[in-house]
Every structure is written in C-alpha cells, then in structure tokens.
Amino acid sequence: AQSVAQPEDQVNVAEGNPLTVKCTYSVSGNPYLFWYVQYPNRGLQFLLKYITGDNLVKGSYGFEAEFNKSQTSFHLKKPSALVSDSALYFCAVRDGGPGGYQKVTFGIGTKLHVIP
C-alpha cells in the first residue's frame, strides 16, 4: 500500500528566509508526487508535480521541490518566504507502477507560518 508522511505539523520561518516543508513517501512502483496548498476556507491549489525527468521541479509562486529516490523524499522548498505563503501544504503520491488502478494518497498536511 502507498503512503505519504509529513513529519512536521507546523513549520515556522521568518519572512525572507528559505523554507522547507518535508515529505516522504512509500510506493511499490514509480512514484508520481504532488504538492498542493490550501488557504483558509479554500480548496486545494496545485503547486507542482514530479512525474519523471529532472529531480528538481519548479512550480507556482516560486516554489520548487526536489525528488530524492534513495531517500524516498519530495521536500518542498522556496528560497525566500513571504508572509502570504502562510497556509496548509499537502504532499500527495500516486503509484505509477504496473497493476491496476491506484488512487492518490494525501499526507495530513503541514501548516506553514511565515513570521513578518
């Protein structure tokens, strides 16, 4: 069975500093990995995804994520945090290996708080 772990309930970072939100995954085949952001009282917004190719994926709003197969991680990063980045971030995985249908599994979310 596939799974996603977001080990930090909350991440605090000062505005202007780099930020990292951690995600590790477990799948039996090749992973398809996604990051979403959720602002208060809103739905989930797609940020970026890794399917294949370069391990560094660039997405919306200046975010990027690094796929590390040996560590089974897909950490979300941004060089300089903004107060407006404060939100709830979800990592998700889908197993791209052989076999039947596989649904997308979401992590429990990490709350990012950017301190002015």
Place this chain on the structure above:
Amino acid sequence: EAGVAQSPRYKIIEKRQSVAFWCNPISGHATLYWYQQILGQGPKLLIQFQNNGVVDDSQLPKDRFSAERLKGVDSTLKIQPAKLEDSAVYLCASSLIGGRTHSGNTIYFGEGSWLTVV
C-alpha cells in the same frame, strides 16, 4: 478556463437530516472525484468516477452516502441521514483521465462545500 464549481459553499444541518452537494468539473475532464476533509486531516477519497462509471468507492459509507454522475458531467453527493462525524469539507475535483496510464495527470480541486452537522 473555469475551474471546478461546487455548491453550496456552506451548509449547517441537524443530525439525521439529509444534504446534497453539487459539482461541475472542468470542461473536458473525464474523471471526477469527491474527497472528504476532516479538520486537521488530509483529503480522503470517497468516490471516483471515470465519465459516468464508478472507478473507486471503497471508502464511501454506502449506508448513508450516495453519489451519481449523470451524463458524465455534473455530479451530486448526498448524505442521508447525516451524523455528527460527517462534519467536514467535501471537496470535488477533476482531472483529464485518472487511469493507470495517466497517473501523472493533475487533479484540480473546487473551493469545497463546508458541512456542519449539529
């Protein structure tokens, strides 16, 4: 391009009452999903449609929840009778295709329907 539309945005009902949520996916998206998001948790898939057929409803509490997608476009999720633990956000989402060979397709979410059962 219009996004995933959902209504109503907010609903408060008493336990044992019924409620229905409506969703219109992004035009051309064959796959439609209903997720339940309880406060403090990640989204949990309730049901997935491919066109108007059900692909996965393994986590749908079928004794009280039902969903349909007539004509392969709009969808309705119904809860009857509601319980206190059904208080959550119900997220509708869509993607081009959600099958094995298209596992990398992005899922796009609506704004959600916020349900409070009292």
